[in-house]
Amino acid sequence: MASTRSGRRSGRRPGESGSREAILDAARSRFTAHGYDAATIRAIAADAEVDPALVHHFFGSKEHLFAAALHLPVDPAAVIPDLVAPGVDGLGERLIRFFLGLFDELGTANPIVALLRSVAAHEDAARMFREFYSQAVLERIAAGLDVSQPRLRAALCMSQVVGLVMTRQVIGLEPLVRADDEVLVSAYAPALQHYLTGPLPEPTRRFGATS
């Protein structure tokens, strides 16, 4: 699944490369217009005027197609199991080190920043991202975590990672831009670990509960 962004690089014939680009264009349009859940491989293939089997051949799954079409720099299916596998102890630190490493690697061409800009500006993009994230990330983390309320805990972690990207890379707030990675790990690792394993009251389900 390497070099999914540019078919040309791998020396494919122009016809195949053209189909690949047509599929990616159709996927981007359909994911944006209909959201992640409602967009089907079959409909995307019809828009691109190719056989659905070709979409599966190129991209394997809807999730991979989404990642390629939206230029996601990571594949949650590959990354999350590795992060979660050693167990929930130390997962907070593994998470923040993973993201800081990824941001360093991506530099100024960080597609996560582009994605957040688009999500903030367009409700369609927000829905698409929400649906994809719920399925590809929250469900996958939840499946690997032996804790109460795993989806909420994963969402709490995400709220901090998104906030770090927004304040450090979109807003460019000086103390965060200048901070060493090790300082950021000292700050964020225990907070994420608290979200993952700290005490969390069960949601209230009673009527007329006080305060």
Next chain:
Amino acid sequence: MASTRSGRRSGRRPGESGSREAILDAARSRFTAHGYDAATIRAIAADAEVDPALVHHFFGSKEHLFAAALHLPVDPAAVIPDLVAPGVDGLGERLIRFFLGLFDELGTANPIVALLRSVAAHEDAARMFREFYSQAVLERIAAGLDVSQPRLRAALCMSQVVGLVMTRQVIGLEPLVRADDEVLVSAYAPALQHYLTGPLPEPTRRFGATS
């Protein structure tokens, strides 16, 4: 400084209300085009074709003018001293309760959401927000906190609050949208408190430091 949003409501004469609106329009344009630091009351007054004294009369300070022009729902000059005054103990919980209370009060017409959308979409808005926030919020919190690296600590807190608004209100991630305020306080208060008073290594200033 109440009802700064609508001069008409307080029964001002149309001429005065007209000047007030002209000042707010000029302020919005100039803050956006030149940033918070470079926009002067004098230049805004000139754009609005009024005397600078009238700007001071209506808005008191550049910070208040900014808050009114950008429809900020809170005035940092009024709010931060109250939050910080009881001391740094418990400040994490006071901060998250303040923001959750504010979001409940503002409901769907939350101007912080509108501001973040604009910041994410436009570099000009990001610069304006960065400059305003650094002066009106970071410096003010830093002045009230007896801790190391107060600006960084305030920025860490901000990264979480911004991330909560983004994931809960812009992206609309279900587990956070549905979560009770008390569940969110249990999660976020200790994290913010850790940012404010937890151990934080001093930034590296040596050359050739290892890892």
